[in-house]
Amino acid sequence: MSPISQDEPQLPPIPAIGDIIDRKDKFVEEKHTVITCGSCQAKYSRTFKPGDFTFKKISDEECDKCHKRNALKIFEIYSEWIDSKKKKKKK
Numbered sequence: 505m506s507p508i509s510q511d512e513p514q515l516p517p518i519p520a521i522g523d524i525i526d527r528k529d530k531f532v533e534e535k536h537t538v539i540t541c542g543s544c545q546a547k548y549s550r551t552f553k554p555g556d557f558t559f560k561k562i563s564d565e566e567c568d569k570c571h572k573r574n575a576l577k578i579f580e581i582y583s584e585w586i587d588s589k590k591k592k593k594k595k
């Protein structure tokens with residue numbers, strides 16, 4: 505009789521995966537793009553859009569303040585982790 509049972513392989517426990525999923529559920533990454541307007545010098549942020557990058561000139565959107573087109577430039581992009589349960593609406 506063999507001392508090692510082939511029927512019950514000892515798998516290492518995988519405790520980390522559950523933790524990661526919990527965390528992903530709880531926190532959502534929100535990316536924001538800070539935009540400056542070359543016309544009225546306004547500076548404001550909006551939700552990040554795919555294709556945004558720092559110093560990009562935005563030609564397909566108009567300024568939030570003076571509504572001028574072709575005057576916007578991306579100043580910076582930042583992201584923050586927000587607790588989805590405490591997520592607040594800001595506008």
Ligand SMILES: [Zn+2]
Pocket residue numbers: 541542543544545546567568569570571572575
């Ligand atoms: Zn403007």
